Amino acid sequence: MINTLFANKVRVMNIGLPGFARDLQEAGVEVVHVDWTPPAGGDEAVFNLLEEIEPLQGEIDKANAKALENLLKADPVLIGLGFAGQVIPGLPPRTLLHAGPPLSWEKMCGPVRGATIGAIMYEGWADTPTEAEMLAASGEIGFAPCHHFGAVGPMAGVISPSMPVYIVENRAFGNLAYSSLNEGLGKVLRFGAYGPEVLQRLRWLRDQFYPVVKDAIEKAGGIELKNITSQALQMGDECHNRNKAATALFFRELAPFLVATNYPIDQIQRVLEFIRGNEHYYLNISMAACKASLDPAIDIPYSTMVTTMARNGTEFGIQVSGLGNQWFTAPAMPVKGLYFPGFSEADANPDLGDSSITETCSIGGFAMASAPAIVKFVGGSPGDAQNYTRSMYEITLGESLSYSIPNLDFRGTPTGIDMIKVLETDVLPVINTGIAHREPGVGQIGAGLVNPPRECFVKALQIFANRYQKGV
């Protein structure tokens, strides 16, 4: 009300010429200057779309509040292990799941090819790599994104029916999510290795590791994951690329129950040793927890919250709540980072894996301020890590109630990526990621930062504008 303004002091927000803010300061007026730059990075077409959907902002805000609320409420608990073919609902026979958006055999990058070959042999559908390749190309094997079946997998992310998977329940809504077991580092299936030692390890996981851990989790009555993740974030982890603390905490939770199972002590010992020796052990569990947290936010009409970010080594795909399970894809971007000795950019595979579900869920790169050690991979300083997290607040709907960052005065992590804000501010979500060698079976050759392609968000905006303006 204008007369209310007259009765009060004027407190100015200055958007535009800085001179006005300086004059107001000189005049002793309370003024905040906004460091404004043209929206949408100066892209007229995108700006026009943003203007077009502006009248819907009321509906959008309401829907986003709901989506954010659902996400913040999440209570992921690891409740058990099961075989993919038995516990993942609706999984068709002779189907392999993979990371990222839909992919055909022809389009697969090196690591995913290798993982496919390895999985086919592990299942016994073929005996040699050559046979496995022929089978894969024949059309007899189905390929589907993990995401289509409530699952997630790091790097190649290939899940086959006889593989053990984690089962995570989001106790706030009752929905389930799944992910593969982490095999360790180096020559492993997720980097596309398919040699005898890979298959041997997979069989060991199935036959020896799985029953002990399944039993232990059940004896524990489930393991609360939000707790572990939030503590780990205060111990230098971001739970995507740095999982040391979370793995140690998980180990601590599970160890007594492992011992309490009735399996032979040397079997239990090898299980303990396996977890102890893999500092990224918690990653897959972290991913499943994030997947379980985000699923209840899918399909809220008018919501522009991003519910998935995933890569298959060729394309990057996102999904947006108000647009359901539709993928918006574009060629994956190169990762900016440092390479282990002997490797370079020329060896790198494009961005790969479902692990960006962590950033989608406000951890990983979004919590970089908690994990200053990460920035050495991008030649930066701890101050840079803080700034990366800070810039994510510009593109998110709110802040986490459970994951907080000591370096930022315990501020909650930036939560709920808003597709509109991404395009308006021209700030892309930042992802911490490992870099795989483009040849199957070599393994990780570096780590760094990457963004989803802007095009994914532009496509999503176009579809959103079409759908919600014409009331389709």
Add this chain to the structure above:
Amino acid sequence: MTVLSVKQVTIKPNLYFDSATLMALAQKAKGLEGVIEAVAVMATGANKEILANVGLLDDSASEGTARDLILAVRAENSQALSQAMVLLEDSLNRKPEQKNSGDVRQPRSLHEALKENPELNLAVISVPGQFATYEAKKALKAGLHVMLFSDNVPLAKEIELKKLASKKGLLMMGPDCGTAIISGTPLAFANVVRRGNIGVVAAAGTGLQEITALVDRWGGGISQAIGTGGRDVMGAVGGLQFLQGMKALLADPDTQVIVLTGKPPASEVEMRILELVAKAGKPVVVNLLGGNRQAVIQAGGIYAASLEEAARLALEASGISVEHHWFESALVSEAAVGFAPEQRWLRGLYTGGTLCYEAQLVLSGELGEIYSNTPLRKELTLRDSKLSFGHTVVDLGDDEFTRGRPHPMIEPSTRGERIAAEAEDPQVAVLLMDFVLGYGAHREPVDAVAEQLTQTMARALERGGKLVVVASVTGTEADPQGFVRQTQKLRKLGVYVLPSNYQAAAFAAAVIKGLGRAES
């Protein structure tokens, strides 16, 4: 004879600076010896076209977007070229004060700013026109009052914004609103005036400034001065903000007298304004320049024919009597003596649009045809705005003069150039000018043109005649420039300073008439 030149065009991706900073920078570079042209602009479609037209757009620059910066220089030789480019680059690298890395990050958007500072209640928006509606709408939806300084906003968008503002009971001042004083706070180009019981609604920026400054100088004070932007009183906009502002002042216990000012509204809007005047429980002074006296009086309003009169009548209505000083005829006689026989013309060089308009009203009544770039009648449009003809009064703040150059109130060099140009015409007898003080305006407006004034006056003397320079100062003692200080500087230069724009124009007309030249 062709002038050889060298040029360089550089594009700096994803580096944004506001237009004011860039223009000041380009100006500096252009001032270097041997530099023919220097441009620093964001790579918007419009700017790229301008660059292309002067041969300063290359392939990489043409790919740029509104977030990318283009630096372009044309110089007489490569030494001058590199000097200019170095100056431009260096200035850009020096981080603007707001971006000190040690400090807390400034908010990057309205929503961020509001989240961190929920008590903010008014947004001053001066972003480029094509983004202005977007930002203003966000502000209104967030419950902020808005002052929209930006121009180049389509009329349809203005109407949309004002309808939204009406619904929410918010101020939506503008677009193209450069002046307002809300609750004692000077906004954008505004003067520092005493707080008091006179409220103003203005569809005219320098009109608001002149009235509020005179009220202050003559002993009164301002409760609120609301700007509406020039198009508000058009039929299409329907006076939405003008009427809303009037109602707010009528309901304001601290406002005892209301002044309305602006150019004549559309007839249906005028009707609605006068309807409100008729029901007003407070004195309303109506100064719709060139408007209908009878209708105002019939509605029970107080008719004011000039900005000066509006201020005076408002003060009287509030119980403050003003000693009215008019210039002595002896002063006119003294001024009218000593011209060369060929001298006959008046040239008005204005920075304030409303002041320019008011001057034309006065002068046309006294001297007949007044040519202008913003004339009273179409037939009086200057063929070339840069070339005066007969009696000419130009608004140097009009769009055609400010494309790619700062407004003359901010950067007086445009006017300095025009003063020098008028010096070339031996038939010029009188120069008439406004000096607008206050925030936003140049801090030394007289000093900035002193040299050109002195030279122009000297040139006239050399020719055996003289140049009479007449001015008024729109401002107060509390303004950063200081009313008395600026007036004294002018007088020291030999300029005749009159107490108001109206009187300055009247005086200038009297001097011309005193020359006794027949109509040419």
